[in-house]
Amino acid sequence: MRVLGIDPGLSRCGYGVVQNNPASSIQPGVDMISGGVIVTDHKDILGHRLSVFHGDFVSLLDDFSPDVVAIERILFRKNAKTAFGVGQAVGLVHMCCYQRGVPVVEYSAAEVKLAVAGHGSASKYQVQRMIQLLANLDEMPNPPDVADALALGMCHLANVSGGGALVLS
Amino acid sequence: MRVLGIDPGLSRCGYGVVQNNPASSIQPGVDMISGGVIVTDHKDILGHRLSVFHGDFVSLLDDFSPDVVAIERILFRKNAKTAFGVGQAVGLVHMCCYQRGVPVVEYSAAEVKLAVAGHGSASKYQVQRMIQLLANLDEMPNPPDVADALALGMCHLANVSGGGALVLS
Numbered sequence: 001m002r003v004l005g006i007d008p009g010l011s012r013c014g015y016g017v018v019q020n021n022p023a024s025s026i027q028p029g030v031d032m033i034s035g036g037v038i039v040t041d042h043k044d045i046l047g048h049r050l051s052v053f054h055g056d057f058v059s060l061l062d063d064f065s066p067d068v069v070a071i072e073r074i075l076f077r078k079n080a081k082t083a084f085g086v087g088q089a090v091g092l093v094h095m096c097c098y099q100r101g102v103p104v105v106e107y108s109a110a111e112v113k114l115a116v117a118g119h120g121s122a123s124k125y126q127v128q129r130m131i132q133l134l135a136n137l138d139e140m141p142n143p144p145d146v147a148d149a150l151a152l153g154m155c156h157l158a159n160v161s162g163g164g165a166l167v168l169s
Numbered sequence: 170m171r172v173l174g175i176d177p178g179l180s181r182c183g184y185g186v187v188q189n190n191p192a193s194s195i196q197p198g199v200d201m202i203s204g205g206v207i208v209t210d211h212k213d214i215l216g217h218r219l220s221v222f223h224g225d226f227v228s229l230l231d232d233f234s235p236d237v238v239a240i241e242r243i244l245f246r247k248n249a250k251t252a253f254g255v256g257q258a259v260g261l262v263h264m265c266c267y268q269r270g271v272p273v274v275e276y277s278a279a280e281v282k283l284a285v286a287g288h289g290s291a292s293k294y295q296v297q298r299m300i301q302l303l304a305n306l307d308e309m310p311n312p313p314d315v316a317d318a319l320a321l322g323m324c325h326l327a328n329v330s331g332g333g334a335l336v337l338s
Binding site: 045046047048050051054074079080081082083084085086087088089090091092094095096097098099104 | 214215216217219220223243248249250251252253254255256257258259260261263264265266267268273
């Protein structure tokens with residue numbers, strides 16, 4: 001299964017593509033396929049920023065053909081102005097996925113941290129470090145947006161494999 | 170000039186198309202071309218709702234070819250959950266308009282009420298009644314979402330004509 005993880009935002013949106021690989025000699029057998037950040041310029045007009053985001057996100061679906069998209073569930077403790085901007089990015093993700101028949105699943109930040117780092121209040125550094133170990137990377141994924149997006153993807157892989165957490169052998 | 174006014178929302182989004190008509194014997198010479206509500210079902214999945222909204226809004230641009238879209242400026246006193254949903258609809262309006270080269274202008278609810286009803290704290294009934302008079306309609310526009318959207322369009326017509334308010338002769 002291939003998962004596209006999305007750490008949503010309009011100025012910066014982290015993405016990470018992961019795939020389970022049961023045949024891997026390195027457990028838990030998760031391959032990182034790609035990771036990066038969709039960036040839009042807050043000085044541009046809103047319509048242009050959303051068009052850029054839309055085009056870039058559709059390209060991710062085209063390039064990586066994920067089986068599912070895992071996105072961070074937004075908690076409404078955030079202030080209304082933040083929710084307004086994040087909502088626009090989240091909305092485009094849901095719309096594009098629906099139009100292409102790709103299911104969208106949501107996980108809270110705490111669920112993701114629990115799955116990849118063993119506890120729901122892990123620091124950003126701990127998440128980055130665990131992603132490096134789980135995906136057997138030479139370096140920690142940077143910036144943290146990418147690590148968070150990869151973690152979302154890995155959280156979903158852990159969830160569908162029946163366990164609630166990924167375990168290093 | 171033809172203006173598409175938008176009272177944004179994802180469950181209900183009022184729209185109204187107005188056009189100035191200086192040759193009209195009835196002043197201030199504003200014709201109502203169309204009005205209605207885009208409705209999406211809150212029980213549907215988000216991606217489907219946004220696809221419906223997107224398709225319906227693009228159809229409005231196709232059917233009425235507005236010179237400009239006037240949308241209510243969202244104040245961030247609203248709670249985060251409301252802002253999240255409204256933001257998704259507003260984002261699609263901005264994106265679709267940008268992609269078709271239609272400019273978007275924003276007015277606060279108080280600016281709209283001032284332009285059409287003479288004071289910024291007019292009631293919904295007063296706005297509906299003034300829209301009926303200004304556009305010389307047989308009945309008040311209903312539901313109020315439609316009146317609000319028509320009022321947004323008329324507010325923009327008043328603004329570009331140089332006056333801050335529409336005046337009945």
